[in-house]
Amino acid sequence: MNKPAAALTALFLILAPAAQAQTPAPRMVGAKVVDAKGKAVGQIERVITGPEGQPVQVLVRVDRVLRTLPANALTPAADGYASVLSRAEIAALPPSE
Secondary structure, eight states: OOHHHHHHHHHHHHHHHHHHHTOOOOSOTTOEEEOTTSOEEEEEEEEEEOTTSOEEEEEEEETTEEEEEEGGGEEEOSSEEEESSOHHHHHTSOBOO
């Protein structure tokens, strides 16, 4: 293998994992959040991602107040995301700033 090809191969091997680590979080902002029974809870306003680009926390607007939920408390649903927490449990969380 010639030097330029070896250099390009090495560069690819270094940059490929970094590019994968920076993939954006799934499109969650604006999605509706429902409880386990399908009742509306609120809407996702913001997604906080970890160092690898995966969602860690989501800010959900419930009754005009932002609440922070762990991203793993939500699962994809037909119209958005379903929460393992009830609406009352989410509304009882301290407000986010």
